[in-house]
Amino acid sequence: MPTILSWHAIAIRLLLTAISSGVIGFDRGERGHSAGLRTNLLVGLAACLAMIQANLLINSNGKPVDSFAVMDIMRLPLGILSGIGFIGAGAILKRGELAVGVTTAATIWFVTVMGLCYGGGQIGLGAAAFVLALAILTGLKKFEGRMHMQRSAILKVSVTAAGLTQEQIASLLVRAGISLSDPFLCYERLPEENRVFGWKAQWKGGRDDTNLPPAIQELAARPDVRKVELTR
Numbered sequence: 001m002p003t004i005l006s007w008h009a010i011a012i013r014l015l016l017t018a019i020s021s022g023v024i025g026f027d028r029g030e031r032g033h034s035a036g037l038r039t040n041l042l043v044g045l046a047a048c049l050a051m052i053q054a055n056l057l058i059n060s061n062g063k064p065v066d067s068f069a070v071m072d073i074m075r076l077p078l079g080i081l082s083g084i085g086f087i088g089a090g091a092i093l094k095r096g097e098l099a100v101g102v103t104t105a106a107t108i109w110f111v112t113v114m115g116l117c118y119g120g121g122q123i124g125l126g127a128a129a130f131v132l133a134l135a136i137l138t139g140l141k142k143f144e145g146r147m148h149m150q151r152s153a154i155l156k157v158s159v160t161a162a163g164l165t166q167e168q169i170a171s172l173l174v175r176a177g178i179s180l181s182d183p184f185l186c187y188e189r190l191p192e193e194n195r196v197f198g199w200k201a202q203w204k205g206g207r208d209d210t211n212l213p214p215a216i217q218e219l220a221a222r223p224d225v226r227k228v229e230l231t232r
Contacts, residue, residue, distance in 0.1 A: 179202040
C-alpha cells in the first residue's frame, strides 16, 4: 500500500469499485433480491473510502509523545467489516426451516472485502475478486438450480375404512424413492370411517420445486384416500 496517494490513484480506486459493485448489484437487483444496485454500490464505496482514508493516515504518528492515545489506522477497515454484519443479518429471513437471504448477505460481505482491496491499492486482487464473484453469482445459478436437495416433512394420509393399509401405503411410497420413518396412527372424528396414517417423509427434489413428489400426488388421487397432508 503506497504511503502517498494522488487524486488520480484515488479516482481509479473509486471508479473500479463503483463499476465492480455496480455490476454485481445490478445482477442481484435484476433477479429480485433485496440488496440490489444501490445497496451494493454504497457498501463497496464505503469500504473503499474507509481503506483510502486508512491509506491517507498511514503516515500519521502512531503515538505522539504528548498523547496517551494510540492511533491504529487498521481499526477503520476492521470496523467496516464488523459493521457490515448488521446489514447482512438484516438481509436474512427465516421461513420455517428455510433461511432466505443468505446469498444476499454473503454478497454484501464480499462486496465490502472487494472494496477494501480496491481502496488499499490491490487493483489486481480486487479485479480478480470481481470476476470470481460474477462467475459465482451468474454462472453457478443455473447449475445450482439443477441440484437436488433433501426435503423432509410430516406426511399424513387419511383413508377410508376399506382403503389401503399403512403397510401398503408405505410400500408404494418407498418404491417411489421416498424414505419413511417414525410411523404413527391417529384418528379423525370418525375412527370407524377414517384412518389417518403418518410418517416422517424424506425425498429429493429440485431447489425451486414446490410441487409434491409424483408418488404422493398419485396417492392423493386414489378414490379411497380422503386427504394427504404435508407439514414441514
